[in-house]
Amino acid sequence: MNTDIGRTLRAAAGALIAVSLFGCASIDHLAVTPATICPSENVNVSWSASGTTTLAQVPLQSGQSDNCVDSLAAGATQDSVPSSGTVRRQITDNSVFYLEAKSWFGKPAHRCARVFVNQALPLSGIPSCAGPRTVRVVARRPAESAWGSQARVGTVQNISGVTVTVAHAGLSARLETNASSEVFSMADPSGDWIIESPLTSGPNCGPGADVPNSLSIQVNPACPH
Amino acid sequence: MALTRSELQDAVGTIFIVIMENRSFDHVLGHLSFNGKRKDVDGVIGPKPTSPSYINPANGQGYSPFLVTQDGALGQDLPHDLKSVNTQLGRNPTSGKYAMNGFAQAYFDLGGSVTNNLPPLGFMDRSCVPVSGWFADNFTICDRWFSSLPTSTHPNKLMALAGKSIVDDTFTLIPEQDTLLDWLSARKIDWRVYHDGAISFFALMKQYWGLIVGDGFRRFDSLQGDLHDADSPTPQVVIIEPAYADAPFEQHPNDNHPPLPIAFGENFLSRVYRAISSAPAAVSSRSVLIVIHDEHGGFWDHVPPQPTPGYTSITGTRFETTGPRVPAYIISPLVSAKRCVDDLLFDHTSILQFVAERFAPSGGTYSHEVDLRADLGFSSVSKLLDLSAPRVMPPMPDFPLTAPMTLQQQRPIQSTGQRAFVQALDSMLASSQYRSQILTKYPSLHAWDAA
Numbered sequence: 001m002n003t004d005i006g007r008t009l010r011a012a013a014g015a016l017i018a019v020s021l022f023g024c025a026s027i028d029h030l031a032v033t034p035a036t037i038c039p040s041e042n043v044n045v046s047w048s049a050s051g052t053t054t055l056a057q058v059p060l061q062s063g064q065s066d067n068c069v070d071s072l073a074a075g076a077t078q079d080s081v082p083s084s085g086t087v088r089r090q091i092t093d094n095s096v097f098y099l100e101a102k103s104w105f106g107k108p109a110h111r112c113a114r115v116f117v118n119q120a121l122p123l124s125g126i127p128s129c130a131g132p133r134t135v136r137v138v139a140r141r142p143a144e145s146a147w148g149s150q151a152r153v154g155t156v157q158n159i160s161g162v163t164v165t166v167a168h169a170g171l172s173a174r175l176e177t178n179a180s181s182e183v184f185s186m187a188d189p190s191g192d193w194i195i196e197s198p199l200t201s202g203p204n205c206g207p208g209a210d211v212p213n214s215l216s217i218q219v220n221p222a223c224p225h
Numbered sequence: 226m227a228l229t230r231s232e233l234q235d236a237v238g239t240i241f242i243v244i245m246e247n248r249s250f251d252h253v254l255g256h257l258s259f260n261g262k263r264k265d266v267d268g269v270i271g272p273k274p275t276s277p278s279y280i281n282p283a284n285g286q287g288y289s290p291f292l293v294t295q296d297g298a299l300g301q302d303l304p305h306d307l308k309s310v311n312t313q314l315g316r317n318p319t320s321g322k323y324a325m326n327g328f329a330q331a332y333f334d335l336g337g338s339v340t341n342n343l344p345p346l347g348f349m350d351r352s353c354v355p356v357s358g359w360f361a362d363n364f365t366i367c368d369r370w371f372s373s374l375p376t377s378t379h380p381n382k383l384m385a386l387a388g389k390s391i392v393d394d395t396f397t398l399i400p401e402q403d404t405l406l407d408w409l410s411a412r413k414i415d416w417r418v419y420h421d422g423a424i425s426f427f428a429l430m431k432q433y434w435g436l437i438v439g440d441g442f443r444r445f446d447s448l449q450g451d452l453h454d455a456d457s458p459t460p461q462v463v464i465i466e467p468a469y470a471d472a473p474f475e476q477h478p479n480d481n482h483p484p485l486p487i488a489f490g491e492n493f494l495s496r497v498y499r500a501i502s503s504a505p506a507a508v509s510s511r512s513v514l515i516v517i518h519d520e521h522g523g524f525w526d527h528v529p530p531q532p533t534p535g536y537t538s539i540t541g542t543r544f545e546t547t548g549p550r551v552p553a554y555i556i557s558p559l560v561s562a563k564r565c566v567d568d569l570l571f572d573h574t575s576i577l578q579f580v581a582e583r584f585a586p587s588g589g590t591y592s593h594e595v596d597l598r599a600d601l602g603f604s605s606v607s608k609l610l611d612l613s614a615p616r617v618m619p620p621m622p623d624f625p626l627t628a629p630m631t632l633q634q635q636r637p638i639q640s641t642g643q644r645a646f647v648q649a650l651d652s653m654l655a656s657s658q659y660r661s662q663i664l665t666k667y668p669s670l671h672a673w674d675a676a
Contacts, residue, residue, distance in 0.1 A: 112300075116341065124280050124287025126326070128319055135319070139285040159287070161277035177277075211317055213324035216280050216287040 025051030025101035025109045028084075032097055032113040036121065037148035038223030039092055043115050046086040051101035051109070054078035055087075060094035060114060091115050118223055121147075122159060123193050124216035129205035130196055137195045137215040147221060153187045154222035155180045160197065160215045167194040175217075189219060228607050233583045236559055236612050238511030240580060241463045243497055244385055244426075245490055246378065246470070246482040247305060247522020250368060250550035251290070253357050253487070255348040255527075257565075259292070265565045266361075267368045267528060269348055279527060281315075281329035281346060288329040290525055293347040296628055299484035302640065303345050303523025304335040307376040307394045310548060313345075313523070314375060314530060323529035323546070331523065346525045349487065355624040356491040356498075357552065360516070363619055365560040365609050370571040371531050372520040372548030373598070374538070378471075378642055381519045381548065382426060385573035386464075388595035389539045397645045398652075401432045402539075405462070405577065408591065414584045415460035421445035421493060422468030422475045423667050428649040437653075438662035445496075452504035459508050461584060467493050472646035474673040483522055486628035495621060498556065502618040509618055510558050515576055515606060518551040526550050531570055533601050539594065547572055558618055559610045569608055574598040578605035 028048040037043060047055070056078045078100065081087075094116050102108045125137030141147075158164050158175035165174045166181070169191060173181040195215040202210040228236075251269055258268035270276060274290040281288045304313075312334065315327035328345040337343065351358045360366070373384035376394055383390035387404040406427070409416045418425055418441060425442055427433040436442065443451070445465065452459055467490065468475045470482035481490035494516065501512055530546035537543050553571060574595045581591035582605055590596050599605075653659045654674050664670055 114341075119341070122280070122287035122289070123285055124282035125285065126282055126315070126317060126324070137282075139282075141285065159275065159277060159280070205319060207319070207321050209320045211320040211322070213278050213315070213317070213326050214280050214282045214287065216277060216282070218287075 024106040025049070025103040027099055027101050027109045027111045030097065030099045030111045030113050032115045034146045034148040035114070036116045036119045036146065036151070036221070037091060038150040038221070039117050040090055041148045041150055042088050042090050043148075044086055044088055045097050045113070047081075047099050048084040049099060049101040049109065050083055051103040053081050053083050053099065053101045055081045056098040056100075057089065058096050058098060060096050060116075091117060093117055094119070118221060120218050120220045121189070122216055122218045123195075124214050125195070126213075127197065127211055127215050132204040133199045135197050135199065135205060135211055135215070139193045139195060139217075140191070141189055141193075141219075147189055150224055151189065151221040153184045153189050154220040155182055156184050157181075157218045157220070159218050160195070160212060162197045162200075162212050162215075164215055164217070165196045166217055167196075168192070184219075186222065189221070193217065193219070228610060228612065230582065230588060232612060233607060233610075236511065236610070236615075237513055237583050239459050239461055239463060239508060239513075240576075240583065241465060241497075241501060241512060241514040242385075242576060243465045243467075243494070243514065243516045244382060245467060245494075245516065245518045246480040247303075247520060247524075248481050248487070248518045248552060249521035249524040249526035250370070250528070250552050251526045252348050252521070252524035253354055253518075253552045254361060254366065254368075255290075256292070256351050256354075257358070257361055259348075263565070265567070266366075267567055269527070274348070278324075279326075281326045281343075281525070283329035283333050288341070288343050288346055290346045290348055291342045292350050293353060294350045296349075296353040296486045296488050298486050298628075299344045301337070302483050304331045305377050305520060305523040309335065309523065310375045310377070313525075313549070314546070325525070325527055325529055325549070328523065328525040344483075345523050348525070354487060354491060355626070356495045356621075357554070359621060359624070360494070360498075360554045360556060361563070361565075363562050364557070365555045365564040365566060367553045367555070367566045367569070367571050367609070368550065369528075369531075369567055369569065370517065370551060370553035370575070372518075372551050373572040373574060374544050375530060375546055375548040376520070378519055379429070379645070380538075381573060385517065385519065385576060388574045388577045388592050388598065391539060393538065393540050393542050395641045395645070397641060397648050399430045399645075401430065404430070405464075405580065406433070406436070409462055409580075409584070412584065412586055414462060415458070416441065416462040416464070417460040418442045418464045418466065419445045419448045420466040420468075421479065422466070422472060423670055423673075424472065424646070424650060425466055426469070428653065429645050431652070434653055434656070434659050438659055438666055444667075449500040449503065452500060452508055459504075462580060465497055469646065471640065471642035472650075473643055474646075474650060474670065476669070481518065481522075488626040488628035491624070492626050495624065498621055502621070510615065512557060513559060513579075513606070513610070514554075514556040515579075516552075516554040516556065517573065517576075518553075519573075521549040521551055531572075531602075536597065536601060555606060555609045556618075557610070558615045559612060561611050562616075566609060569604045570602045571606070572598060572603045575603055575606050578603075579607050582607050
């Protein structure tokens, strides 16, 4: 019996090693939560991969798309990590976590995830009719852009090209183009943000109406000092 | 004022055609107007590209274009199939107007990573596209040149090379249809195809396999020497093809197809220009080099597509608009320097109008299908020529072109465009009729054959 168990375990271990060495590397997931934080807040980095796995944390470069590029910048330190796990990191600047899984065969797999510090969130949507002379967008903070627990709403700026009325958490404000408001200060950013705008010219809302391309506001976080 | 046929015949000896891949006008040339630099160009308006009309809403968040100051490979190709282009054009369901703000959504729909600076919204700094910028400074560009159809590579390439497309999207091999090569041959007009990669785009059409192994298809490296060969007259129409990123057997693709860095395409265009501009004066002084991109490749452009009311493709599909704008350069001693033409509309069939104006023996047009495009308002390239002050093509400076990229193993075959090239080459290699000829003519394909 014990011998059988031993054989089985050895076979399983052998298979595991074979897969690790000779199978194709892959990454199931890499996530950083929350994705937007206040300075020095902690984030959890979790991943799951197969193959020999490394994790690197590098500063987010400006001037280039911050999407994953196909290689890590030369000189970056890659730490060997288990094929799956979670680590907690304190973050002070915009950063990219770069996970790479390698095997003896096939192309290395890699994935990136970013974390932004004190990052404003533009909320936006394509307007639909809310009445004959009004268009509306209901925007919700995307889960992928979730703020950390410390952040509250600071100012809200109208970045639409038209005047809008913004409603959130039982509060509302009318904002001219580029104007900011502190009406929502310290509100929880979660939940729906309703952005409405009047049609000032042309036909009523419907085909041929002069509907803005989008209605957008920028929600700036307020971080504790 | 329109040029007469005899004026064109006197002035234009050879039309060179280059079709690059998958970049929008704003992505490559939008920087020309940024920070108030060229007010005659309808590009991106700065100092920050955060105009409300530029915002792309997706999943509740707004994304703005951003200036790319460092060239590099993208993480993945961008969506640019028929369905994705429809999303990208951002037709407002209420007003019916095109907002050009669906590029972020299309990117996410195909699994793009959530981040702030989305790859489809990047537009290049001049330092990343020095060759294209130099063309814009020294020759004529069009900021109303649209990809013919709001869809992907194959249909738009066929619109440029035939004025019609037997497919509405990019699948695998292209069914038989006639193209510019047939039109020219039927009229005994000399043509030649030069390709920088292992095989030509025409290999995707089985009807041309016999021609591809013949003398009409040559490697790009031989262009410069051929133009100096006094015993071999330069053909009247020359098609010059880059090496395609979609072809997994290409060692050094340079067609600008993402995820490639753009530096490789810039380098290819500089080689094309140097070959033609250094040709004997009898050739270069009568040359018109037309460089376009086949379609926008998923990159943002801010100008809505041109309506094409009533236009029905030969497949029976109604296309209500063109695709987005693409970069188009007319490079010739016969055009003005630093000119941006914005009062005339162009699409890929503008090339065929021009070819017919110059070469149709009895004053005919190219075809009924191209006439339909002209009726929709698309002009001939001949409208861009200025014969009043022909000049010498200026020497191109040396530009530092760098593209950080990881050396990697053979690219995985994922897209229909890639499968098309693989199927074409594998079929030719499996054919007893073409196998030995294709391997003899293009020895680099032995490696693919062996694999």
